[in-house]
Amino acid sequence: AVTELVKNVCLPVNHRYSKGAVTMISWAWRLLPRNTICSFATSSKNQRAEEHHRQLEAYGYFLPIQTRWQDNDQYGHVNNVVYYSYFDTVINHFLIRYCGLETSLLTSPMVGFMVTNQCTYHTPIGFPQIPVAALAVEKVGHSSVHYRLALFPPKPTKEPTSVNHRDLTDGFFFGHPKLVQFDNLACTTGSAVHVFVNPASSKPEGLPEDFKSSLQKLMNPA
Numbered sequence: 001a002v003t004e005l006v007k008n009v010c011l012p013v014n015h016r017y018s019k020g021a022v023t024m025i026s027w028a029w030r031l032l033p034r035n036t037i038c039s040f041a042t043s044s045k046n047q048r049a050e051e052h053h054r055q056l057e058a059y060g061y062f063l064p065i066q067t068r069w070q071d072n073d074q075y076g077h078v079n080n081v082v083y084y085s086y087f088d089t090v091i092n093h094f095l096i097r098y099c100g101l102e103t104s105l106l107t108s109p110m111v112g113f114m115v116t117n118q119c120t121y122h123t124p125i126g127f128p129q130i131p132v133a134a135l136a137v138e139k140v141g142h143s144s145v146h147y148r149l150a151l152f153p154p155k156p157t158k159e160p161t162s163v164n165h166r167d168l169t170d171g172f173f174f175g176h177p178k179l180v181q182f183d184n185l186a187c188t189t190g191s192a193v194h195v196f197v198n199p200a201s202s203k204p205e206g207l208p209e210d211f212k213s214s215l216q217k218l219m220n221p222a
Contacts, residue, residue, distance in 0.1 A: 122187050132182050
């Protein structure tokens with residue numbers, strides 16, 4: 001009811017209204033809670049951001065993911081929690097392959113702790129499929145990295161998705177010709193934040209400049 005009221009009173013400002021109509025509009029606006037207008041604006045902004053995050057061009061790095069039989073739930077779709085493992089895989093794949101991250105607690109000067117992550121589900125996928133996980137970087141701090149993530153399903157064609165060993169070991173970047181095999185609209189979007197710490201003290205560790213430089217390449221992918 002509130003939404004319909006707002007739609008009815010949000011009239012074009014360049015139109016002429018009768019005195020009674022203007023009074024009605026003013027009265028209707030006064031009925032709304034003070035924070036309602038801000039919440040509508042915020043909701044609209046968030047919706048536009050989510051629509052952008054579902055686009056292939058919003059990401060810089062891609063890694064094909066082979067779904068597994070065990071990924072499916074009883075409804076025949078990949079279980080919600082499994083998407084987090086896909087996103088964790090593409091993040092750490094990029095960090096190891098292109099940022100030089102060492103993952104051994106005994107030898108690495110820093111390790112990444114995942115402090116927050118989130119998924120939004122749009123359309124389901126299942127086994128057997130090969131979607132592509134996508135990675136972008138929103139912010140690189142002193143010891144933290146904010147990621148934006150998505151999963152793009154393969155296009156529904158008779159020919160199966162074609163990936164090779166190099167695609168799985170190296171991934172590929174925006175503009176790669178194999179991206180035409182995947183839908184331009186993500187089936188799942190998400191975000192995550194890593195904080196890198198000293199493995200001995202578990203205190204935040206400053207990121208090396210070359211490490212930061214590699215991550216910053218994914219901040220403006222398109």
